[in-house]
Amino acid sequence: MTDSTPTVFCLPDDKHVPVEEGYNLLQALLIAGINVAHACGGSARCSTCRLHILTGAENCEPRTAAEQEMAERLKFDDSIRLACQTRIKGEVAARRLILDMEDEENASQLEEGNMGEAIGREATATVLFADVKSFTSLSDVLPPYDVIHLLNRYFRRAGAAIQRNGGHVDCYIGDGILAVFRWEEHEDATLRAVKAGLDLLEVATGISGYVESWYGRGFEIRVGIHSGPVVAGRLGDATMQRDTIIGDTVNTASRIENACKEAGVPFLISAPCMEMVRDSVEAGRTFALELRGKEGTHDLHEITGLKGDS
Ligand code: FES
Numbered sequence: 001m002t003d004s005t006p007t008v009f010c011l012p013d014d015k016h017v018p019v020e021e022g023y024n025l026l027q028a029l030l031i032a033g034i035n036v037a038h039a040c041g042g043s044a045r046c047s048t049c050r051l052h053i054l055t056g057a058e059n060c061e062p063r064t065a066a067e068q069e070m071a072e073r074l075k076f077d078d079s080i081r082l083a084c085q086t087r088i089k090g091e092v093a094a095r096r097l098i099l100d101m102e103d104e105e106n107a108s109q110l111e112e113g114n115m116g117e118a119i120g121r122e123a124t125a126t127v128l129f130a131d132v133k134s135f136t137s138l139s140d141v142l143p144p145y146d147v148i149h150l151l152n153r154y155f156r157r158a159g160a161a162i163q164r165n166g167g168h169v170d171c172y173i174g175d176g177i178l179a180v181f182r183w184e185e186h187e188d189a190t191l192r193a194v195k196a197g198l199d200l201l202e203v204a205t206g207i208s209g210y211v212e213s214w215y216g217r218g219f220e221i222r223v224g225i226h227s228g229p230v231v232a233g234r235l236g237d238a239t240m241q242r243d244t245i246i247g248d249t250v251n252t253a254s255r256i257e258n259a260c261k262e263a264g265v266p267f268l269i270s271a272p273c274m275e276m277v278r279d280s281v282e283a284g285r286t287f288a289l290e291l292r293g294k295e296g297t298h299d300l301h302e303i304t305g306l307k308g309d310s
Contacts, residue, residue, distance in 0.1 A: 006059065006088045010034055011095040019088055025051065026083035029096075036096050039119050042084035044070055045231075049083040051094040059090035120233030120246070124183045126193040126225060126273065127250050128167065129257035130158065130200050132175040133220040133266075139175075142215060151175060154207055154219070161199035165192045170244055178254075180230070180245055190227055190276040191310070194303055197223040197267055224257025225269040227276070255291040259300055263287045268300040280310035 005018045008025055010032075019028040026049050029036045037048035044066035053060060060081060063071060067085035070076075083096070132138070132154070139147045158177055159169050166189070167181040179196065181189035204221040211219040228249035234241050256268050265284065274283070284302030291298050 006090050006092070008088060009091070009093040011054070011093070013096075023087075024084055025081075025086045025088065025092075025094070029083060034096070036083055038084060041119075044082055044085050045122065047074055047082065050076070050097045051081050051083050051086070052097055053079045053081055054093040054095060056088070056090060056092035059088050059092050061087045061089065120231040122229060122231055123245075124228065125230045125245065125249065126181040126183070126190040126227040127230065127245070127253040128162070128177075128179040128181070128193045128197055129224045129253045130177040130179075130197070130221050131257055132204075133222055135175040138215075138217060138219075141217075146215070150207075150211065150219075153210070154203065157203040157207070158200050161203055162196050165196035165199065167193060167196050171242065178245075178250070183227075190225070190273050191280055193225050194269065194273070194277050194281055195306065195310075197225060197269075197303065198305065201266055220266065222257050222260035223267045224253050224255070224260060225273050226253040226256055227270070227273050228252070251293070252291065255294070256298075256300055259287070259289045259291060262289060263300065263302065265302045267303045269303055271299045271301070274299075274301040280307055281305070282307060 005020060008017050008019055008028065009015070010017055010029060013034050015032060015034060017028050017032040017034065019025060023031075024042075026036055026038055026042055030038075039048040040046040042049070044064065047070060057079065063081070064085045067082045070082060071080070080097075081094075142150070155172060155177070162169055162177075162179045165181075166186045167179045170178040170180050179193070181193040181196070183189045186192055200221060200223055204219055208219040211217055226249055228247075230245040230247040230249050232243060232245050234243050236242055252270065256270055260266060260268050263285075268287070269277070281303055282305035284304045286302070287300045288297040289300055290296070
């Protein structure tokens with residue numbers, strides 16, 4: 001460090017930290033042992049490293065394009081900066097904003113040797129959501145043990161169908177299934193997901209006869225599929241953790257599955273997915289529907305089968 005090395009005065013830690021040339025504020029603060037959360041590992045894909053610049057804003061280099069995008073998305077004013085994207089050329093005073101004790105424990109990614117790593121991993125995937133139609137009314141009339149018996153019968157066959165097509169069951173949510181088909185594993189991941197969706201409908205048809213004979217009711221499912229970026233991360237507390245995927249792609253797949261109700265069909269996929277599988281699938285109707293939490297209408301395509309040689 002020389003006399004001209006820029007420094008950041010960090011609150012609430014009350015520490016002056018030198019920021020050597022080539023380092024951003026996140027790196028400098030972590031090296032100084034200050035627990036700044038950094039969920040994405042310093043790539044402007046989260047906002048957990050945010051700082052409130054108290055003085056010396058003129059000594060901060062302008063925002064990177066990636067920081068600007070996040071700032072616009074979260075409506076930051078000019079005094080809020082992402083530490084991992086900010087370099088300085090003089091004295092700055094800043095307060096870190098994600099800073100209570102729980103956050104500090106969560107920032108245990110700061111352990112030595114793991115400093116600066118993301119707590120998730122970005123990937124591109126095709127996501128499949130499947131849900132049992134009218135499950136609540138079914139579970140209202142069936143004894144709970146029968147519900148478990150029935151669901152496990154369905155999950156066992158459904159899980160096998162998903163694996164057979166190269167996917168992974170991410171989790172079961174009540175009667176719902178979230179499955180992921182990773183592009184890094186299969187370049188035809190979307191077609192595989194569609195095949196799995198058709199297989200799941202067959203599984204449900206097969207189980208329906210069983211349910212009908214035992215309980216006098218049918219058993220139908222709805223399936224929705226969408227593709228895009230996801231973040232794979234570990235969620236939970238110390239007693240129970242599991243790996244899962246998060247992101248807008250997952251939410252959209254769930255909403256597409258839900259839109260099957262309004263469309264009155266069992267299987268819908270998004271327009272981007274349709275573009276990828278158009279030559280291989282038999283499509284039914286196209287619906288322009290609103291999806292909860294999303295602006296405008298979205299073209300959703302009914303899938304009814306596969307073309308001959310697919
Ligand atoms: S660590 Fe995620 S944006 Fe800085």
